[in-house]
Amino acid sequence: MPSVITANLLRSGAVAYLAADGRWVSTLCDAVVADDAVSFNTLKAAAQAAVESSEITAVYAFDVHVVDHVPQPISVREAIRAATATAA
Amino acid sequence: MYKYDDFDRTFVADRAQQFRDQVGRRLAGDLTEEQFKPLRLQNGLYLQLHAYMLRVAIPYGVLSSRQLRQLALIARKWDRGFGHFTTRQNIQFNWIKLDDAPDILDALASVDMHAIQTSGNCVRNVTADPYAGVANDEIEDPRIWAEVLRQWSTIHPEFTFLPRKFKIAITGAAEDRAAILFHDIGLKLVSGAKGAIGFRVFVGGGQGRTPYIAQELASFIPRNELLSYLEAIMRVYNMHGRRDNIYKARIKILVNALGIDEFRRQVESHWGELDKASINLPVAELSRITAQFSQGPLPKRENSDDAIKARRLRDRNFDRWFRTNVRPHRVTGYSTVNISFKKPGKIPGDATAEQMEVVAELAERFSFEEIRVTYQQNLALPSVAIADLMSVYDGLVVAQLETANTELITDIIACPGLDFCNLANARSIGIAQEIAQLFADPSIAEEIGPLRLNISGCINACGHHHVGNIGILGVDKKGTEHYQITLGGSPKDDAAIGEIVGPSFPAEQVPSAIRAIVATYLSQRISPSETFVVAYGRIGKDPFRSALYDAPKLSHTIDSALEVTHV
Numbered sequence: 269m270p271s272v273i274t275a276n277l278l279r280s281g282a283v284a285y286l287a288a289d290g291r292w293v294s295t296l297c298d299a300v301v302a303d304d305a306v307s308f309n310t311l312k313a314a315a316q317a318a319v320e321s322s323e324i325t326a327v328y329a330f331d332v333h334v335v336d337h338v339p340q341p342i343s344v345r346e347a348i349r350a351a352t353a354t355a356a
Numbered sequence: 357m358y359k360y361d362d363f364d365r366t367f368v369a370d371r372a373q374q375f376r377d378q379v380g381r382r383l384a385g386d387l388t389e390e391q392f393k394p395l396r397l398q399n400g401l402y403l404q405l406h407a408y409m410l411r412v413a414i415p416y417g418v419l420s421s422r423q424l425r426q427l428a429l430i431a432r433k434w435d436r437g438f439g440h441f442t443t444r445q446n447i448q449f450n451w452i453k454l455d456d457a458p459d460i461l462d463a464l465a466s467v468d469m470h471a472i473q474t475s476g477n478c479v480r481n482v483t484a485d486p487y488a489g490v491a492n493d494e495i496e497d498p499r500i501w502a503e504v505l506r507q508w509s510t511i512h513p514e515f516t517f518l519p520r521k522f523k524i525a526i527t528g529a530a531e532d533r534a535a536i537l538f539h540d541i542g543l544k545l546v547s548g549a550k551g552a553i554g555f556r557v558f559v560g561g562g563q564g565r566t567p568y569i570a571q572e573l574a575s576f577i578p579r580n581e582l583l584s585y586l587e588a589i590m591r592v593y594n595m596h597g598r599r600d601n602i603y604k605a606r607i608k609i610l611v612n613a614l615g616i617d618e619f620r621r622q623v624e625s626h627w628g629e630l631d632k633a634s635i636n637l638p639v640a641e642l643s644r645i646t647a648q649f650s651q652g653p654l655p656k657r658e659n660s661d662d663a664i665k666a667r668r669l670r671d672r673n674f675d676r677w678f679r680t681n682v683r684p685h686r687v688t689g690y691s692t693v694n695i696s697f698k699k700p701g702k703i704p705g706d707a708t709a710e711q712m713e714v715v716a717e718l719a720e721r722f723s724f725e726e727i728r729v730t731y732q733q734n735l736a737l738p739s740v741a742i743a744d745l746m747s748v749y750d751g752l753v754v755a756q757l758e759t760a761n762t763e764l765i766t767d768i769i770a771c772p773g774l775d776f777c778n779l780a781n782a783r784s785i786g787i788a789q790e791i792a793q794l795f796a797d798p799s800i801a802e803e804i805g806p807l808r809l810n811i812s813g814c815i816n817a818c819g820h821h822h823v824g825n826i827g828i829l830g831v832d833k834k835g836t837e838h839y840q841i842t843l844g845g846s847p848k849d850d851a852a853i854g855e856i857v858g859p860s861f862p863a864e865q866v867p868s869a870i871r872a873i874v875a876t877y878l879s880q881r882i883s884p885s886e887t888f889v890v891a892y893g894r895i896g897k898d899p900f901r902s903a904l905y906d907a908p909k910l911s912h913t914i915d916s917a918l919e920v921t922h923v
């Protein structure tokens with residue numbers, strides 16, 4: 269299953285996704301998708317480095333569907349995180 | 357109200373300063389998240405889905421106007437303009453940045469507030485009857501003892517690393533409005549022989565994964581021996597509570613594993629060995645704290661008001677609000693006003709900065725600068741002169757806080773659920789909004805009568821769904837949000853844990869399920885004075901089950917519900 273690496277930015281707590289250029293972005297559509305073990309391990313190493321440099325915290329990977337090259341969350345939880353709170 | 361002395365102020369300011377230093381070290385990379393997490397949790401700072409959440413302690417739900425204004429300032433300056441009142445009489449800010457947390461703690465300390473012990477395995481904020489000190493059925497003001505317990509339990513070295521979190525509730529009234537039977541320890545002030553006042557002590561209640569109603573541990577502990585008795589309970593728990601399994605670590609599991617008699621024997625044996633004199637509260641200290649709560653006689657005010665009578669006759673909305681949200685006060689000429697944060701369609705318990713400021717001002721002008729937070733996620737003005745009720749009402753209308761639904765079906769208790777909470781299975785807020793909209797016509801809600809509806813987004817039960825007359829629990833069913841419905845729970849003197857009525861429903865079916873349940877109640881009740889929970893006790897769950905799970909009957913029941921409710 270393709271997956272995306274996510275975390276919260278340490279300073280703000282905001283939801284962030286790892287992008288292809290190694291930056292942490294706020295939009296899921298800009299996240300890089302790992303679709304095999306090799307790319308996943310590379311991304312995991314980049315995320316670990318960001319944890320150690322105190323940029324992010326609470327890092328983990330979650331499964332996505334890729335539709336027209338854009339990752340779509342599968343779980344409700346990740347859909348809510350990607351959309352920010354649905355309550356208003 | 358209790359006023360901090362120099363000791364309290366220095367302590368809280370020092371803690372804020374310590375936390376500033378800890379945050380600085382975390383941001384500089386000198387502390388890892390693993391090292392920092394317990395430090396931030398000790399100061400009420402959680403990391404939730406979208407941001408940090410700061411839970412601020414409101415001891416026994418008592419706030420001054422000045423403090424509420426400061427909470428409004430925090431909401432505006434460091435959050436998104438609102439805060440969320442919780443079922444532990446606290447407030448949470450959902451959109452906090454770690455950078456800002458030290459400034460927020462300073463802002464809190466400047467008005468004698470903090471976030472200490474709002475998280476972690478310690479004694480949490482002691483909750484109390486929201487009408488403490490003003491209720492007309494009270495033996496003694498429980499705020500005095502809640503304050504004593506606050507001071508006793510704050511960074512008590514023995515209780516800093518308990519097996520699990522620990523919650524105490526206290527009431528001094530005949531009616532239990534503090535859900536004391538669903539706390540680790542529930543305390544009720546009672547009269548004993550020769551006019552002595554003491555505590556009836558209950559232990560081992562709780563909700564969560566394994567709900568239990570507390571059992572009586574002692575029928576009468578003299579007031580002056582309370583602290584040593586509680587210390588004995590805590591010792592037994594600290595020694596024997598299970599630390600190997602988080603799901604079995606609460607005192608309720610220990611009490612039920614040992615049995616109440618054996619638990620009592622152990623508590624009494626420890627109590628006998630304690631140096632009670634060194635633990636019990638010195639009389640002078642009790643007098644000092646008691647004096648802070650004595651308000652002196654309230655100014656004399658008229659008990660009835662012709663202008664109010666006339667307004668009730670011509671203004672149906674005011675009349676309804678007067679009936680549902682205003683309650684008697686111990687002093688003639690005064691009343692207590694419930695302020696609903698449950699306007700149908702809004703998020704239960706959310707308050708905007710502007711609303712907080714309006715309430716702070718109304719309290720300043722009409723309620724001796726005091727506000728109460730209720731565990732139903734509302735506010736109350738404890739002492740409003742009857743003659744001032746119209747001014748208060750008109751002030752509330754401006755802030756859209758005049759919803760007349762205290763203890764009615766739209767006064768829904770709901771946790772933040774999957775919209776904010778990291779532990780959630782399902783959303784609570786959207787479901788609460790939809791259900792409230794169904795019964796938004798206040799005459800329908802009033803016709804239905806007293807009905808507690810509670811929603812939790814997971815089995816941790818922060819929305820107290822186990823004790824809702826109708827309880828809704830969010831569950832994860834193969835990755836989709838489903839909701840399990842329980843019926844017949846009650847947090848009051850008729851304490852009961854709700855029974856699961858049948859298989860769970862997907863989110864979109866929950867409102868019609870609730871409508872069918874209400875319709876069944878309306879069609880079955882003997883008279884309007886037979887409340888939902890009483891009717892449920894009489895007829896049991898079968899009629900509700902068949903209304904919910906027998907499809908043709910379901911639509912029929914809904915139609916008749918609307919007929920009945922539109923009478």
Ligand code: SF4
Pocket residue numbers: 771772773774777778779780781812813814815816817818819
């Ligand atoms: S009940 Fe569950 S979802 Fe709701 S606030 Fe508590 S932990 Fe979160």
